[in-house]
Amino acid sequence: MTTTGIRLHAPAAGWSIAADVVVVGSGVAGLTAALRCEAAGLRTVVVTKARLDDGSTRWAQGGIAAALGEGDTPEQHLDDTLVAGAGLCDEDAVRLLVTEGPGAVRRLIETGARFDESSEGDLELTREGGHHRRRIAHAGGDATGAEISRALVEAVRARGMRTVENALVLDLLTDAEGRTAGVTLHVMGEGQHDGVGAVHAPAVVLATGGMGQVFSATTNPSVSTGDGVALALRAGAEVSDLEFVQFHPTVLFLGPDAEGQQPLVSEAVRGEGAHLIDADGVRFMVGQHELAELAPRDIVAKGILRRMLEQDAEHVYLDGRHFGAQMWEHRFPTILASCRAHGIDPVTDPIPVAPAAHYASGGVRTDSHGRTTVPGLYACGEVACTGVHGANRLASNSLLEGLVYAERIADDIVANGLHARVPQPVPHPEIPEHPLQTPEARFTIQRIMTGGAGVLRSAGSLTKAADQLQRLHTDAREALAEHGKTAEAGVDTWEATNLLCVARVLVAAALLREETRGCHWREDRPERDDSAWRRHIVVTLNPDRTLAVHTTDTTDFPPTTFPPQAPQEQ
Numbered sequence: 001m002t003t004t005g006i007r008l009h010a011p012a013a014g015w016s017i018a019a020d021v022v023v024v025g026s027g028v029a030g031l032t033a034a035l036r037c038e039a040a041g042l043r044t045v046v047v048t049k050a051r052l053d054d055g056s057t058r059w060a061q062g063g064i065a066a067a068l069g070e071g072d073t074p075e076q077h078l079d080d081t082l083v084a085g086a087g088l089c090d091e092d093a094v095r096l097l098v099t100e101g102p103g104a105v106r107r108l109i110e111t112g113a114r115f116d117e118s119s120e121g122d123l124e125l126t127r128e129g130g131h132h133r134r135r136i137a138h139a140g141g142d143a144t145g146a147e148i149s150r151a152l153v154e155a156v157r158a159r160g161m162r163t164v165e166n167a168l169v170l171d172l173l174t175d176a177e178g179r180t181a182g183v184t185l186h187v188m189g190e191g192q193h194d195g196v197g198a199v200h201a202p203a204v205v206l207a208t209g210g211m212g213q214v215f216s217a218t219t220n221p222s223v224s225t226g227d228g229v230a231l232a233l234r235a236g237a238e239v240s241d242l243e244f245v246q247f248h249p250t251v252l253f254l255g256p257d258a259e260g261q262q263p264l265v266s267e268a269v270r271g272e273g274a275h276l277i278d279a280d281g282v283r284f285m286v287g288q289h290e291l292a293e294l295a296p297r298d299i300v301a302k303g304i305l306r307r308m309l310e311q312d313a314e315h316v317y318l319d320g321r322h323f324g325a326q327m328w329e330h331r332f333p334t335i336l337a338s339c340r341a342h343g344i345d346p347v348t349d350p351i352p353v354a355p356a357a358h359y360a361s362g363g364v365r366t367d368s369h370g371r372t373t374v375p376g377l378y379a380c381g382e383v384a385c386t387g388v389h390g391a392n393r394l395a396s397n398s399l400l401e402g403l404v405y406a407e408r409i410a411d412d413i414v415a416n417g418l419h420a421r422v423p424q425p426v427p428h429p430e431i432p433e434h435p436l437q438t439p440e441a442r443f444t445i446q447r448i449m450t451g452g453a454g455v456l457r458s459a460g461s462l463t464k465a466a467d468q469l470q471r472l473h474t475d476a477r478e479a480l481a482e483h484g485k486t487a488e489a490g491v492d493t494w495e496a497t498n499l500l501c502v503a504r505v506l507v508a509a510a511l512l513r514e515e516t517r518g519c520h521w522r523e524d525r526p527e528r529d530d531s532a533w534r535r536h537i538v539v540t541l542n543p544d545r546t547l548a549v550h551t552t553d554t555t556d557f558p559p560t561t562f563p564p565q566a567p568q569e570q
Helices: 028-039 074-084 091-111 144-158 227-234 267-271 297-311 325-331 333-341 397-416 441-452 459-483 491-512
Strands: 016-018 021-024 044-047 162-164 167-174 180-187 195-200 203-206 245-252 275-277 316-319 351-360 363-365 377-379 537-541 547-551
Touching (some): 021 028, 028 044, 028 397, 074 091, 091 144, 167 195, 167 227, 180 203, 227 363, 227 377, 227 491, 227 537, 245 267, 297 351, 325 333, 377 397, 441 459, 459 491, 491 547
Parallel strands (some): 021 203, 044 162, 203 377
Antiparallel strands (some): 167 180, 180 195, 275 316, 316 351
8 A cells, every 4th residue: 555645735734632543523423423432441532523412314304224124124114225336336245235224223212322223112214216115214203313412412521532522633644554554634723732743543433524515506515526536536545425415305405606514304205105296296207217206316406406407497396285284293303393394394395405415425445344445444424435335325314324333443443452562653745735726716626516416417517617626736736846936834725635536536427437327327328338437437636736636446335454454563
């Protein structure tokens, strides 16, 4: 494994913490991994970009999918997942997910998460798109993520685990052999630690969430700027399937110029019987798929876009007026409040909705234990590409994937004795190698990506986007090389630089994949082509900052570099 030597332009670390494991991220994946590592006696530090409960998990409305209901089986859950993944799921990875999932959910309940129950005390289960059975456990009606986050955060605090909040991770530290030695990070604001520092640890778990902020309109919070994927690329890790960005079909439409995080209208609303209609009141998904509004998300998003194009409309409608006030207030209180805050009452009016960027099915490539191609670096949750989601994530599999693979990562760290190695980081280079983008570049990148690499893509739109992104990249490099100038180091410039990094990879992969598959929709290549493209696109970053792009020979991923070397005696 060869590191790139590329780091973000940043001050040298002014303080450090020693640990056995550092977990970056505080969603379901990160906190589950941290709690399990800590329970095994490892010195565990959690680093999170905002507060502990501010990650993407808290925004998850629908629920967590697992074969928990009467008559349901892991095999049926596997079948639904494979169909949604459009031929690119790793079946072994999915089988792990669905077989270990029910037990992982029960352990989450033992940790303190309270899911909605029937009057008989059984879990209430609902359906979402792509599921043929009711297998979605939910909490607070439509506040599942918030409840899971609450339970895990309380558990972390109850155990007195060391946490560093309001901290943006910068780069991976490695030793002379290229093995993980910790991370550098910048803590925003005053506190026990401030400014740039480091956590020295032989095992790093990336659980940084997604990169939805690469698009103008997204359901992701403002912190979702692809930091984990960008860090992994700079460290020499492989990323895969980044072209498969899921656009949630039903996001509250706030106007054509709306930017940033948009309110989600959960798929569970359709699971309970709401209908998609156009401006004329026609249920346009009927006849397009056997499950109509409950087809997999890519199919529903495409159906909505087609109807919008046919009618030259900016949105369609989700009609749940037949639910009545009591059901809206009991089952979907969060969505009801969000709609009413924007002047829409779902009890009496259909909800205007349109697709928006929601979830990255690809990410840092891992094996079945969450190991990346960099020894000692793990990834789980949305930042990872485990092979579970393929070309399109099945609804409510994301929380389950974070839960199951986080547990597997913790078990692997303990089993391989990674914590026994004392890391010796290579010194930080004196001359910064990676120029920074200006804060304003963030909005430029978002508009380029929305126009060229959104729901509808083509060779022309993607080529234009690639050229525009390359110009941003080249201008920054030339300014540094010719004039020694780069944007001032800070959170805004680091985030913009990370966004540019992941945007370039996404567009390169989308341009290469000349077919339509899952949530990758090429207008100029409308058919799925299994003979040429039933395989994965893998990308790495070269030391000269160019991208190295190749495809796998089959749908199977090659193995990572693990198992790691046995720890040396000190």
